[in-house]
Amino acid sequence: MFDQISAINRSHPQPPAAARSQSPPPAAHLFEADIRSPHDLIDDRPDDGVFRVHRDVFRDPEVFAHEMRSFFAAGWAFVGHASQLPQPHDFLCVELAGQPLVLMRDAAGRLHCVHNSCRHKGARVVHHRRGNRRTHVCHYHGWSYGSDGANIAIKGKAEGDYTPAFDAESHDLAAVARFGEYRGFLFASLDADVPPLDAWLGDARVFIDLAVDAAEHGLELVPGAVSYTYRGNWKLQLENSTDAYHFSSTHPSYLRLLERRSRMPQRTDVEAAIWQAGKKQQEMMGSFGFANGHALVWTTTPQENHPLYPLLPALRERFGERRADWMLRTRQLNIFPNLQIASNAALQMRVIRPVAVDCTEITSYCLAPVGEAAPQRRQRLRQYEDFFNPSGLATPDDTVTYEDCQRGFASGDIEWQQGYARGMGRLVWGADAHAAELGIRPTTSVSGSFEMSDETIFHALYRHWAARLRKAAA
Ligand SMILES: [Fe+2]
Structure with a gap:
């Protein structure tokens, strides 16, 4: 289905947004009458006074999978409110596109959004939905992390005979690709290729x-x-x-x-x-x-x-x-x-x-x-x-x-x-x-x-x- 959308898009590029403030835009619609297929989803023809949405937008599992990838795994989405973590070392577990995340406020009051997955074997490190902890210790092999997500200890590190290559790697909980706040409202993106938050809003x-x-x-x-x-x-x-x-x-x-x-x-x-x-x-x-x-x-x-x-x-x-x-x-x-x-x-x-x-x-x-x-x-x-x-x-x-x-x-x-x-x-x-x-x-x-x-x-x-x-x- 989306291969067809792609083909249509190449033949009908979008007009600049600025043009819209003066007059009805040129066709901003996905599909034109001469190339309409059973997979058309948005019928947007302002010049003809038509705007319709296809029911597959609400019922097709394939469409849903594309939505999750494009909007929730690869774009800005809301993850929490700053007042949910008012104190240093407060944390709040959230989920975005099926991925477990933790919002954390560090000792200095700065907010972080990291993946809730131990760098060692992948287990979730934080299990309570919210709370206050200076240190988060993985239940599996005991790696521990601070309230900013940084790794603070690897159990048995000295005895582990690790290589310099291992030491050169970051062992911190991985930060999400983009994280931002607008007046207390917190947003994250799992993909770095997004506009700045202010521009997005x-x-x-x-x-x-x-x-x-x-x-x-x-x-x-x-x-x-x-x-x-x-x-x-x-x-x-x-x-x-x-x-x-x-x-x-x-x-x-x-x-x-x-x-x-x-x-x-x-x-x-x-x-x-x-x-x-x-x-x-x-x-x-x-x-x-x-x-x-x-x-x-x-x-x-x-x-x-x-x-x-x-x-x-x-x-x-x-x-x-x-x-x-x-x-x-x-x-x-x-x-x-x-x-x-x-x-x-x-x-x-x-x-x-x-x-x-x-x-x-x-x-x-x-x-x-x-x-x-x-x-x-x-x-x-x-x-x-x-x-x-x-x-x-x-x-x-x-x-x-x-x-x-x-x-x-x-x-x-x-x-x-x-x-x-x-x-x-x-x-x-x-x-x-x-x-x-x-x-x-x-x-x-x-x-x-x-x-x-x-x-x-x-x-x-x-x-x-x-x-x-x-x-x-x-
Ligand atoms: Fe209502």
Whole structure:
């Protein structure tokens, strides 16, 4: 399949990204009508008003294997948050593309990301998921490593009659090819051939900034992550968080609960207040697609009901009126391929770990400002549990629906998904007025009423997806 993609790519080179800000781009699509084959996967024809995704993208194990190699073993991916390792000698085990890694903070406070595999015989050296240790000793032959991953002792070294060639080798736990931090968010790449992290994140950084800057002393993860799996493709989760269209039909029980709460005068839940105010005030929404597959959907909500509203004057003073107002908008940010940050009444971080073409593990965290007062923290946690927790009122609706989609994908005669068209008629190439407020340069922008429920938000994901797989096949 990917040999064909490669051949097509050579005959249809990509236009420069800069051209996109002025007018619809020349064909950025994988396949053109005259060379379409059964293996076409992304039908991206902006001039014809068409964007479709083939169902094999969600159901073909061969596609999944290529995704794991191209996106998780050979590109930047999220691995952890600095607040998970606050103290010297803290460590946290993670996994990337099936490879066991350890995040470590050394005695000087520097962060490292190394392979959790002894240089001697390959055994995992760190067995607890997280903790604090100055020294990690391999259970097999006792080689030991410091909290920076450096080898500090080889058992029986003096008696071992090693050669100078052995001594010349590094015996340290191997560092990942690239490791970087952006404002507490940690990313790693197992391949050195990647752009610098800041360039990779691009203008998506502005939305990480909005979340971090709204917390005066920075953000931390509330202790207690929740992991769960669903029998569906990983991109169903990536899409869903930025999918406004599903909300009223997938979550009616949640909406009914909000309505009921809103009639209870003693309740002060933020969502109930938002629901009540939302009846009087038309919400607006919009989205931005960025290079490298990142995307953001935003919604306006009545500011006076937002948890940050009491801080608004101070935020305006520090960050200016426009940026402060953006801090109070609902924002769902996707950092390709595996990080989602949802900013609304609560602040949630989801990490996506694909397990198989039809199985995905999600780990969900509550983010909170460092030093938050106990009553606000309590309310934040209740809000978070209410909607986001797997035992909450929304996540089970979504995961059941992903599984329903995956079962529906078994209908092999149906090739093309039609869920990428809403909002295409009002798409702006480059920055719209809302992007201009923040000084960012997305590749696409859309805005309108909440009922417009844009689906062009997914285009950035699949354009990047297709470009990366083409490059891998070239
Ligand atoms: Fe949902």
